[in-house]
Amino acid sequence: MSTIEQETETEEPTDEAAETAVESPGERRRADKQERTRERDQQRVDEGISESEEAITLKVFRYDPEVAGKEEPRFDDFTVPFHKGMTVLDALIYSRDHYDSSLTFRHSCRQAVCGSDALFINGKQRLACKTQIADLDSGTIRIEPLPHQEVVKDLVVDMEHFYDQMEAVEPYFDADELPEDELEEQRQDRENREKVKMSTRCIWCGACMSSCNIAAGDNEYLGPAAINKAYRFAMDEREGEQRKQERLKIIEQEHGVWRCQTQFSCTEVCPKDIPLTEHIQELKREAVKNNLKFW
Amino acid sequence: MYEHDVIVVGAGGAGLRAAIAAHEEGADVALVTKLHPVRSHTGAAEGGINAALREGDDWELHAYDTMKGSDYLGDAPAIDTFAQDAPEEVIQIEHWGMPFSREDDGRVSQRPFGGMSFPRTTYAGAETGHHLLHTMYEQVVKRGIEVYDEWYVTNLAVTDHDDPEDRQCHGAVAYEIATGNVEGFWARNGVILATGGLGQAFDHTTNAVANTGDGCAMAYRAGVPMEDMEMIQFHPTTLPSTGVLISEGVRGEGGILYNDEEERFMFEHGYANNDGELASRDVVSRAELDEVNAGRGIEDEYVDLDMRHLGEERILDRLENILHLAEDFEGVDGLDEPMPVKPGQHYAMGGVETDENGETCIDGLYAAGETACVSLHGANRLGGNALPELLVFGARAGHHAAGKDMKTAEIQTGPSAKSEDGDVAPPVEPGAIEAGGEGDVAADGAMVEPKETLEHTVQQEQDRIETLLEDDGINHAEVRSNVQESMTENVNVFREESALEDALRDLRHARERYEDVAVADPSRTYNTDLIHTIETRNILDVAEAITLGALAREEFRGAHWRKEFQERRDEEWIKHTMLAWNDGTPELYYKPVELESQWKEYEPKERSY
Numbered sequence: 001m002s003t004i005e006q007e008t009e010t011e012e013p014t015d016e017a018a019e020t021a022v023e024s025p026g027e028r029r030r031a032d033k034q035e036r037t038r039e040r041d042q043q044r045v046d047e048g049i050s051e052s053e054e055a056i057t058l059k060v061f062r063y064d065p066e067v068a069g070k071e072e073p074r075f076d077d078f079t080v081p082f083h084k085g086m087t088v089l090d091a092l093i094y095s096r097d098h099y100d101s102s103l104t105f106r107h108s109c110r111q112a113v114c115g116s117d118a119l120f121i122n123g124k125q126r127l128a129c130k131t132q133i134a135d136l137d138s139g140t141i142r143i144e145p146l147p148h149q150e151v152v153k154d155l156v157v158d159m160e161h162f163y164d165q166m167e168a169v170e171p172y173f174d175a176d177e178l179p180e181d182e183l184e185e186q187r188q189d190r191e192n193r194e195k196v197k198m199s200t201r202c203i204w205c206g207a208c209m210s211s212c213n214i215a216a217g218d219n220e221y222l223g224p225a226a227i228n229k230a231y232r233f234a235m236d237e238r239e240g241e242q243r244k245q246e247r248l249k250i251i252e253q254e255h256g257v258w259r260c261q262t263q264f265s266c267t268e269v270c271p272k273d274i275p276l277t278e279h280i281q282e283l284k285r286e287a288v289k290n291n292l293k294f295w
Numbered sequence: 296m297y298e299h300d301v302i303v304v305g306a307g308g309a310g311l312r313a314a315i316a317a318h319e320e321g322a323d324v325a326l327v328t329k330l331h332p333v334r335s336h337t338g339a340a341e342g343g344i345n346a347a348l349r350e351g352d353d354w355e356l357h358a359y360d361t362m363k364g365s366d367y368l369g370d371a372p373a374i375d376t377f378a379q380d381a382p383e384e385v386i387q388i389e390h391w392g393m394p395f396s397r398e399d400d401g402r403v404s405q406r407p408f409g410g411m412s413f414p415r416t417t418y419a420g421a422e423t424g425h426h427l428l429h430t431m432y433e434q435v436v437k438r439g440i441e442v443y444d445e446w447y448v449t450n451l452a453v454t455d456h457d458d459p460e461d462r463q464c465h466g467a468v469a470y471e472i473a474t475g476n477v478e479g480f481w482a483r484n485g486v487i488l489a490t491g492g493l494g495q496a497f498d499h500t501t502n503a504v505a506n507t508g509d510g511c512a513m514a515y516r517a518g519v520p521m522e523d524m525e526m527i528q529f530h531p532t533t534l535p536s537t538g539v540l541i542s543e544g545v546r547g548e549g550g551i552l553y554n555d556e557e558e559r560f561m562f563e564h565g566y567a568n569n570d571g572e573l574a575s576r577d578v579v580s581r582a583e584l585d586e587v588n589a590g591r592g593i594e595d596e597y598v599d600l601d602m603r604h605l606g607e608e609r610i611l612d613r614l615e616n617i618l619h620l621a622e623d624f625e626g627v628d629g630l631d632e633p634m635p636v637k638p639g640q641h642y643a644m645g646g647v648e649t650d651e652n653g654e655t656c657i658d659g660l661y662a663a664g665e666t667a668c669v670s671l672h673g674a675n676r677l678g679g680n681a682l683p684e685l686l687v688f689g690a691r692a693g694h695h696a697a698g699k700d701m702k703t704a705e706i707q708t709g710p711s712a713k714s715e716d717g718d719v720a721p722p723v724e725p726g727a728i729e730a731g732g733e734g735d736v737a738a739d740g741a742m743v744e745p746k747e748t749l750e751h752t753v754q755q756e757q758d759r760i761e762t763l764l765e766d767d768g769i770n771h772a773e774v775r776s777n778v779q780e781s782m783t784e785n786v787n788v789f790r791e792e793s794a795l796e797d798a799l800r801d802l803r804h805a806r807e808r809y810e811d812v813a814v815a816d817p818s819r820t821y822n823t824d825l826i827h828t829i830e831t832r833n834i835l836d837v838a839e840a841i842t843l844g845a846l847a848r849e850e851f852r853g854a855h856w857r858k859e860f861q862e863r864r865d866e867e868w869i870k871h872t873m874l875a876w877n878d879g880t881p882e883l884y885y886k887p888v889e890l891e892s893q894w895k896e897y898e899p900k901e902r903s904y
C-alpha cells in the first residue's frame with residue numbers, strides 16, 4: 001500500500017506495461033490485454049474531446065500495487081464534456097465508463113447520504129456527488145484520495161482505521177432502563193431531540209478525520225466523527241445518567257477530546273454541516289463539570 | 296471457507312434486522328455485503344415508517360389501506376401479519392435509540408401519508424432511512440455480529456435436484472473486493488437474501504448505483520420463482536436531472552403540485568378529488584405524466600412541488616433534508632421557489648417469492664425487504680410501508696432461519712403453487728443465450744451433497760471471474776446503459792405492447808452483446824470493473840423478468856398500466872405473475888392471490904382516492 005505523500009506525476013498512460021518484464025504467461029497476457037485496453041481508451045479520449053464544445057479536465061490520482069505502470073502513484077488526465085449541473089462524481093463516472101474502466105472510486109447513492117465518495121478535490125475534503133463542477137470555478141480539477149489514509153487503489157482508501165475509531169466509543173444506544181411494556185416508547189422532549197439532531201446526521205464519510213492535523217499525528221486519537229458519535233449518545237437523555245458517566249470516561253481518555261486543538265478544520269469540511277468542533281468543546285465542558293462534581 | 300449458522304447477504308435495513316433477529320435466537324450469524332453496512336440504500340429513505348400505534352388506529356385499518364393500495368394483488372396473510380407486527384417493530388427501534396421526530400408530550404410523531412386512512416407514519420425528519428439504518432447498524436456493533444463488508448456475493452450454493460422444491464441452499468460464494476479472493480460461505484441453517492432494489496435496470500431512478508437486483512437474479516437462476524416483477528413503482532416526486540427523491544413527506548405535510556398553468560391539477564383535473572396530492576403514488580405519477588402529455592408540463596417535462604406555504608419553521612423542523620437535496624442536486628431553494636419534480640423508478644413491488652416467514656421454495660434460502668415479494672405491496676406500495684416491511688419480514692426471516700419455532704406460513708410457494716400456465720408470446724426468445732450452459736443450477740441431479748455443492752459453486756465462480764479477467768472483450772458499461780435506456784423508454788409508467796416487445800428485443804440484443812463482455816482492469820485489488828460487469832448480468836435477468844411480466848399482464852392494476860387494457864380485470868387477473876428460470880428457458884405461470892387470511896377476508900373494491 002502507498003500513502004499519498006509518495007505520489008509522483010507522470011503523463012497519460014504510456015506503454016510502460018509492455019516494457020515491464022513479465023514472468024508467467026498469465027501475467028504476460030494481462031499486460032498485453034492492458035496495453036490493448038489503453039490504446040482503445042486513448043482512441044475514445046480523442047473522440048470524446050472532439051465532440052465536446054465545453055470540456056473540463058480531471059487530474060486523477062492513480063495507484064495500483066499490482067498493475068504495471070501503476071505501482072508508482074501518478075496522475076492521469078481525463079477530458080470530460082461539461083454540462084450544467086454536472087458533479088465531480090458525474091465526471092468521474094463519465095471518465096470510467098468512456099475512457100478507462102479501471103478507474104476506481106467508491107460511490108453508491110449519488111445523493112450525499114451513503115458517505116462513500118469523500119475525496120480530496122482541489123485540495124479540500126468534499127463529497128464528489130455533492131460537489132458541483134461549476135462551483136469549483138476551475139477548468140482543471142485535481143482529484144485525490146482522502147489524505148492521511150492508506151490508499152488501496154486509485155481513489156479508494158482503507159477505511160478500517162476510521163471504522164475502528166467509530167467503534168471504540170461504544171457507538172450504540174444503551175439505555176439504563178426501558179419501559180416495561182414492549183409497546184410503550186421512551187419519552188424524549190423536542191429540545192433534547194433537537195440537541196442531538198445535528199450529531200445524528202453523520203454519514204461516516206471520513207472527511208473530518210482526514211482534515212484533522214491531530215488525527216494525522218496521533219493515530220490513536222478518536223477523531224471528530226467518533227467523538228461526535230459519543231456526543232450523540234451522551235447528550236441523549238433517554239440513555240440515563242449512569243450510561244452518560246461511562247461515555248464521558250471514554251471520551252476523556254488520553255487520546256480523546258483533550259487532543260482537539262479547535263482548529264475547526266473538521267467542521268469546515270463536514271458535508272452534513274455538523275458543528276463537530278462545538279460538540280467536542282461541549283464534551284470537554286461536560287467532562288470538567290463532571291470531574292468537579294466528584295471532587 | 297467461512298462457516299456460520301446463518302448468512303445474511305446485504306446489510307441494509309432488512310439484512311441488519313434479520314441478523315439481529317437471528318442473533319437474538321442464539322444463532323452464529325454473519326452479514327456479507329458488497330458495501331459497508333452504513334452505505335446501504337435504506338439510508339436514502341426519507342418519509343417514514345407506518346405503524347398503527349395510537350388510539351383511533353388499529354392494525355386492521357393499516358391492513359385495509361395496504362390491501363386497497365395493493366389494488367388487491369397483495370396476499371392477505373402477508374398484509375395482516377405485517378400490520379400486526381409493525382407496531383412492536385417500530386417501538387423496538389425506538390428502544391434501540393432511533394431519533395424519531397417528537398410531539399410536545401415526548402411521544403413519537405406521526406404524519407399523514409398517501410393512501411393512509413390515519414396519520415400513522417412515524418418519521419425522523421425527512422431522513423428516516425438514514426436514522427433507521429444507523430440505529431440498526433449500531434445494534435449490530437453492540438452484539439458483535441460478524442460483518443464481511445465489501446464482499447460481493449456472486450452466487451448461491453444450491454443443490455441441483457430437478458424440482459426446485461427439492462433443492463437446498465447451503466451457502467454462498469463471495470468475492471472479497473479488496474483482494475480478489477473468492478471464498479465459500481457455508482451456512483449451516485440458511486442464507487437470507489436482503490440485497491435491496493433493482494432500480495439500476497432503469498436510467499431515471501431514485502435507487503443507488505449499487506441497487507442492481509443481485510439477490511433477485513441469483514435466486515431466480517437458482518430456481519426460485521420471481522413474483523409480480525412487472526409491478527414497478529414510479530415515485531411521483533423525483534428531481535428531473537438526477538432522479539434524487541423528494542419525500543412524500545412534503546405532500547404529507549401539505550405540499551402542493553402545480554402544472555404549467557398554475558393549476559392544482561390533482562383536484563382541478565379530477566385525478567383524485569378526495570385525496571389530491573396524497574393519492575396513492577401510482578395515481579399521482581400517472582397524473583403528472585398526463586399533464587405533461589396534455590401540454591401542461593413545465594418545460595414539457597415536469598411539474599412543480601410547492602411547499603413554501605408551510606413556512607420556514609415547519610419545513611426546517613420536519614423537512615430540512617429536502618431543502619438540502621433540492622439545493623444540492625437541482626439548484627433550487629425550496630423556501631423560495633417550487634421544486635421541479637417528475638416520476639422516477641423507485642421501488643420493485645415484485646421480487647423473490649417468499650412466504651410470511653421469509654422462506655422461498657428452496658430449503659434454507661430466504662429473502663426479505665425489497666428483494667422479496669411476500670406479497671405485501673401487490674400492484675402498488677404505499678409510502679411508508681417499505682421500512683416497516685424490512686423490519687417485520689427481516690425479523691421473521693432471521694428468527695425462522697435461526698430455528699425459532701414459528702407458525703406455519705399460509706402462503707404457498709414454489710412451482711407446486713401453480714394454478715394456471717402462463718400465456719405470453721415474446722417476440723424473441725427470453726432467457727440464457729445458451730440454456731443450461733452457464734453454470735446455473737444445472738438440474739441434472741448430479742450435485743446434491745452439501746459440501747460438494749458449495750465447493751463446486753466456488754470453483755464455478757472462480758472460473759467465471761478468471762474468464763472475465765483474462766479474456767478480451769467489450770466493456771459492460773455500454774450494455775448496461777442500453778438496457779437502462781430501453782427500460783425507461785419502453786417499460787415506464789405507461790406501457791404498451793409494441794414498446795414492451797421492443798424492450799425484449801433490446802434486452803435480447805444486450806444479452807448477446809454481454810456474451811462478449813470482459814473486464815479490462817487486470818487487477819485483483821479493488822476491481823470495481825469486475826463487480827460492475829457481474830452486476831450487469833444481474834440487471835439483464837431482472838430487466839427481462841420485469842418486461843415479460845408486463846407483457847403478460849393484460850390489464851391495468853396499480854402501478855401497471857397497459858394502453859390496450861384500460862381496466863382492472865378482476866375475474867381473470869387476481870393472480871400473481873410467476874416466472875421460473877427453468878434452467879435458462881424462463882417459464883411464466885400464475886398462482887392465486889390470497890384475499891383471505893386466518894384473520895380477515897377482503898373484497899376487491901374500486902380503488903379511488
